[in-house]
Amino acid sequence: RMNVGQILETHLGLAAKGLGEKINRMIEEQRKVADLRKFLHEIYNEIGGRNEELDTFSDQEILDLAKNLRGGVPMATPVFDGAKESEIKAMLKLADLPESGQMQLFDGRTGNKFERPVTVGYMYMLKLNHLVDDKMHAR
Template identity: 60%
Template sequence: DSKVDKLQRGDELPPGVMKMVKVFVATKRKLQPGDKMAGRHGNKGVISRIMPLEDMPYLEEGVPVDIVLNPLGVPSRMNVGQILETHLGWAAAGLGKKIGDMVNGAREASMTQVRKTLREIYGEKSFKADIADLDDEQTLELARNLSKGVPFASPVFDGAHEPDIVDMLEMAGLDKSGQVTLVDGRTGEAFDRKVTVGYIYMLKLHHLVDDKIHARSIGPYSLVTQQPLGGKAQFGGQRFGEMEVWALEAYGAAYTLQEILTVKSDDVAGRTKVYEAIVRGDDTFEAGIPESFNVLVKELRSLGLNVELNQSAT
């Protein structure tokens, strides 16, 4: 009864609020440089450039590719599944085209050839079980459905092996390497060597550059360390980590480093001093003691160690 009562009452509203209205606005966002995409093998990446269709590399038949992926993304992560998927997709499309060419000129005499090709693709067992009993009209309809590409399933640990894919590629009349000659869309000249081309699933990930863009000048600071908060949601600053500090040390950029570690971070007095100096048009300022040092001193005192900072001139 209490659950039903709660459902009927609805959410607890703030005092003085009679009714709350929530509005969701859906927007379409076109892909742009900086957006993230991924395949099905952990092969994620960021779009670096979007080119006009006529500038994209194209096959010798004139068909342009949709996406160009860097091959350096394969050896380091060792996710070779993406190459397997590319080759399988290429074979599937090639076989579909082969069937489509037959169907487009299909007459009574060529139905025998269509059935023969389907038998080669599906194997004797599957052909007898699913296709052999179909009449000419049904076989033709099946062939038309396959003309865009023959569907493949490659289960984990029990999927296609390299020889299987090579057989499929050869059956489709394609190079068994899975590579083709690509032509540079900008120059019209063929690339130096053949390139692997195929069909794979690519998905748009929910990491869009429009949601990530962020800048801050003065904003909220942590109460304990007096350093700027982190993250876009908190209107935070960019973290300058250990390795970045080492980089500035290596360059000998002493003033830049001091600025980042003090007045741009947790030197409370220095923050106001540098602001006043900038307003005056002066470029001299003195960095004080970062608040993080005081936090360290307090933590040492909590361990029973009395640490005092001697600020005398000597």
């Protein structure tokens, strides 16, 4: 079970990783710097709602930025004034991913599809470091 914040984080993580992979493909295909500049402009200015002056970057700076974003585009969202559903859907669409953030998965043993699409994405996990054995020996 996931709460709303975890679902938001998962969808944003999927979009961030998908955008990074698309940037990586563009670099590997040796696409023009103008294409990279346009794609980065879409990410930061059109969907992200920011006003980054990417036109002032040199071609080498655009390539360096794109190489830094290969693993995923960093994202942050405020708690109560966070990313809107329309913005998340636009990011997923731009990354060529399903706008719902859900994908059809298959059972690893049988190879059959699961009944419904499943939410897929990236999420930060933290393991609490307080095991029972350690507590017993400390008492």
